[in-house]
Amino acid sequence: MFRTIFSHVGQYKKQALLTPLTMIGEVAMEVLIPTVMALIIDNGIKKGRIGYVAGMGLLMVGMAIVSLSFGALAGRLSAVAAMGFAKNLRSDLFHKVQDFSFANVDKFSTASLTTRLTTDVTNIQNAFMMFIRSACRAPIMLIFALVMAIRMNSRLSVIFLCAVPALALVMGFIMTKAHPMFKAMLALYDKMNSGVQENLIGIRTVKAFVREEYENKKFTENTEAVRQAQVRAEKLVITTMPVMQFIMYTCIISILWFGGHMAVKGQMETGELSTFITYVGQILMSLMMISFLFMMFIVSRASMQRIYEVLTEKPTVTDPASPSDDVRDGSVVFDNVSFSYFDDMNNLALDHIDLTIESGETIGIIGGTGSSKTTLVQLIPRLYDATEGTVKVGGKDVREYSLEALRNNVAMVLQKNVLFSGTIKDNLKWGNQDATDEEITEACKAACAHEFIERFPNGYDTDLGQGGVNVSGGQKQRLCIARALLKKPKIIILDDSTSAVDTATDSSIRKAFREKLADTTTFIIAQRISSVKDADRIIVMDNGKISAVGTHDELLETSHIYREVYDSQQKGADE
Numbered sequence: 001m002f003r004t005i006f007s008h009v010g011q012y013k014k015q016a017l018l019t020p021l022t023m024i025g026e027v028a029m030e031v032l033i034p035t036v037m038a039l040i041i042d043n044g045i046k047k048g049r050i051g052y053v054a055g056m057g058l059l060m061v062g063m064a065i066v067s068l069s070f071g072a073l074a075g076r077l078s079a080v081a082a083m084g085f086a087k088n089l090r091s092d093l094f095h096k097v098q099d100f101s102f103a104n105v106d107k108f109s110t111a112s113l114t115t116r117l118t119t120d121v122t123n124i125q126n127a128f129m130m131f132i133r134s135a136c137r138a139p140i141m142l143i144f145a146l147v148m149a150i151r152m153n154s155r156l157s158v159i160f161l162c163a164v165p166a167l168a169l170v171m172g173f174i175m176t177k178a179h180p181m182f183k184a185m186l187a188l189y190d191k192m193n194s195g196v197q198e199n200l201i202g203i204r205t206v207k208a209f210v211r212e213e214y215e216n217k218k219f220t221e222n223t224e225a226v227r228q229a230q231v232r233a234e235k236l237v238i239t240t241m242p243v244m245q246f247i248m249y250t251c252i253i254s255i256l257w258f259g260g261h262m263a264v265k266g267q268m269e270t271g272e273l274s275t276f277i278t279y280v281g282q283i284l285m286s287l288m289m290i291s292f293l294f295m296m297f298i299v300s301r302a303s304m305q306r307i308y309e310v311l312t313e314k315p316t317v318t319d320p321a322s323p324s325d326d327v328r329d330g331s332v333v334f335d336n337v338s339f340s341y342f343d344d345m346n347n348l349a350l351d352h353i354d355l356t357i358e359s360g361e362t363i364g365i366i367g368g369t370g371s372s373k374t375t376l377v378q379l380i381p382r383l384y385d386a387t388e389g390t391v392k393v394g395g396k397d398v399r400e401y402s403l404e405a406l407r408n409n410v411a412m413v414l415q416k417n418v419l420f421s422g423t424i425k426d427n428l429k430w431g432n433q434d435a436t437d438e439e440i441t442e443a444c445k446a447a448c449a450h451e452f453i454e455r456f457p458n459g460y461d462t463d464l465g466q467g468g469v470n471v472s473g474g475q476k477q478r479l480c481i482a483r484a485l486l487k488k489p490k491i492i493i494l495d496d497s498t499s500a501v502d503t504a505t506d507s508s509i510r511k512a513f514r515e516k517l518a519d520t521t522t523f524i525i526a527q528r529i530s531s532v533k534d535a536d537r538i539i540v541m542d543n544g545k546i547s548a549v550g551t552h553d554e555l556l557e558t559s560h561i562y563r564e565v566y567d568s569q570q571k572g573a574d575e
């Protein structure tokens, strides 16, 4: 796990390695300064040699400046390395997520992916910066100071040789306890973010239903849960502090006691004792730093695990080893296809579907909500893979094509479609980057979008705003159809894509499709019988199964479900 994550330091390796080196320079100066201090006191002040004091004083100032410069350099280098590392990690995560199938995204949830890309990366970035700054500094300082102190007075040094193992024990205990707590905290973070995301995406619905109060309450509960989890975890981690301080002051008191005795008895110079105490400070300081590093490690380890999960997730829908790019025609075959969203044959959304569709046919699909209409057609462009059986396009298993070739030939206008910020033209060009203005106009005419686009003051250059807020529901649907048409696909799937369009426009879209897209296999999923009435064949879906297939007239005779829907809609129309 660590190797995968830290390989993202990449081109910032130089800075990451230079940081500890410069830190060594800083530490060396810091450790030598007390020795100079001892010399000043014992050889200079006590013997009244002003020249010596001044000379050594200047040396000390020089050392302090060197130490400071090294410190500043290390700060800069570590910042560059840590931010670069975070950037690499984020962009790799983002690329990875782009390769995810719907099933992969369902597994993590978009909110959790957002947290992983933001909070978790930041946690790792901070820990990494601390680590390269202190991972060398603290142990080196500890060793340096220990060596200097032992050389100065080995008997007194025994005191902190007892303290170190005591500290290590406490640290190890806390680390094993805290890890699961931080993991739980991050899961709550996910939940909070999912609430925020859902609320912001659905803010119009929230307002329409006057649910602000409820949403506020829900959010407060979520943040409160995060707070409690955080407090619980941090409380444990923070107990290191009093333990550290207890050990630290015990050390200082014992050293003052024993050292004081030695000084009084003349076994130790006073300058020596004051320097010794400075070393004690440095030793305890570096121990503190090491324990702080441990804390950062505990916090970031949970984040690293979460990022590692994303980085090593296998996309469930991938290109085959030797993909075919040639989609012969728009024929579609479902051969004993079953599908479960949960990879569970006892919980099927599609139950053993057999279906053969000729290239160029127009197929209507009708059925109650949740009858798996969307699920059925999603398998054609491989938005999901069949759990059992095969789906064939142009005579070949869809899994034999490259995803790009398949999806360029199978255009699907999703039920929940989105437009992106940018102009209308930008959005349409998603269908085909190289589309000419004529092609764009033609597609928009077929989708009955040309007329209303022309009425906008800026026409095709009208800015859509985030998520296409500037157009009405029906206008959005027509733009989405035009966008799909620009792909010039062999198969086009309209999943409830004219539900927000008035019947007259709906019928002229269908007319344009019949005239201009005679060779294109067309799937029309609809709630209105009028939308599918003229299709070559109509499929009636019921609870994950095909209940009936036939033309409008045939189905009126044979399918009671179809008949019922037709009657209810007719009645509505007659009234």
Ligand SMILES: Nc1ncnc2c1ncn2[C@@H]1O[C@H](COP(=O)(O)OP(=O)(O)OP(=O)(O)O)[C@@H](O)[C@H]1O
Pocket (backbone or CB within 6 Å): 106, 341, 349, 367, 368, 369, 370, 371, 372, 373, 374, 375, 376, 415, 496
């Ligand atoms: N991403 C998903 N994860 C799990 N279950 C899902 C998912 N999408 C749909 N389902 C379930 O699969 C079943 C079929 O859903 P589907 O979206 O295919 O229905 P539909 O016929 O298109 O309905 P509608 O007319 O409302 O669009 C439903 O019971 C639904 O709860």
Ligand SMILES: [Mg+2]
Pocket (backbone or CB within 6 Å): 373, 374, 375, 415, 495, 496
């Ligand atoms: Mg649907």
